[in-house]
Amino acid sequence: MMNLQVINRELSVGNIDIDGVASASLVLIGDADVIQLASSFDTPPESLLIGPFVPLSPEG
Amino acid sequence: MLKRCSLVNELSGISLSFSSVYQLGDSQTIFSTTKALAVQREKEYFLGSEGSFDSDVFNKTVELPPVESNVIVNRMNLSPIKVNCMKVQATAFSSIIHIGNTCNVYMDSRVKHIRQLEGDAEYSEEELEDIQETEIPELEAEEGELVEYVEFRNGENENTNE
Numbered sequence: 001m002m003n004l005q006v007i008n009r010e011l012s013v014g015n016i017d018i019d020g021v022a023s024a025s026l027v028l029i030g031d032a033d034v035i036q037l038a039s040s041f042d043t044p045p046e047s048l049l050i051g052p053f054v055p056l057s058p059e060g
Numbered sequence: 061m062l063k064r065c066s067l068v069n070e071l072s073g074i075s076l077s078f079s080s081v082y083q084l085g086d087s088q089t090i091f092s093t094t095k096a097l098a099v100q101r102e103k104e105y106f107l108g109s110e111g112s113f114d115s116d117v118f119n120k121t122v123e124l125p126p127v128e129s130n131v132i133v134n135r136m137n138l139s140p141i142k143v144n145c146m147k148v149q150a151t152a153f154s155s156i157i158h159i160g161n162t163c164n165v166y167m168d169s170r171v172k173h174i175r176q177l178e179g180d181a182e183y184s185e186e187e188l189e190d191i192q193e194t195e196i197p198e199l200e201a202e203e204g205e206l207v208e209y210v211e212f213r214n215g216e217n218e219n220t221n222e
């Protein structure tokens with residue numbers, strides 16, 4: 001067992017300027033106990049289709 | 061139970077969309093997921109009923125590292141969180157702007173990109189071989205040297221370089 005003593009004295013933020021936050025992202029000013037983030041991004045070879053426009057099948 | 065105050069002077073944004081949250085003050089649990097099928101087409105052609113979330117990227121379970129549980133954390137919050145001015149132009153797709161303490165956060169994003177370009181129908185096997193054999197003429201350049209942009213014209217470049 002480990003004991004961790006945290007003393008939060010001053011947390012003072014002046015200015016923050018962000019253009020965009022997207023895809024299950026987190027901007028946190030403060031403490032957290034546990035943070036678990038996961039991200040999957042897929043652009044498979046078959047994702048580039050060249051040809052006449054056909055609708056994507058509803059089954060995938 | 062009130063644990064830590066958050067004093068925010070100004071928080072501004074232009075858009076907050078698709079299940080996104082501004083959270084001022086403490087929170088206990090955050091569980092936020094997003095699934096997106098992003099289709100880009102050369103021309104506008106979209107049907108509402110297209111596509112599905114059947115593919116692997118949406119359904120595979122992500123293995124997370126185990127949470128270290130043998131640490132006892134003791135916090136003393138002596139001062140509130142102060143934020144003067146925060147500007148976030150766009151917050152989207154289950155994202156969170158959080159000013160304050162939190163305990164457990166789990167967030168998961170799954171995106172599949174599909175691009176569709178306008179063109180003639182499928183390539184025959186011979187054509188595909190041709191495409192693979194055609195090599196872009198090499199232009200030798202030293203590292204850091206400025207290189208003139210040469211348009212690729214399928215083999216014609218070999219002549220113009222000589």
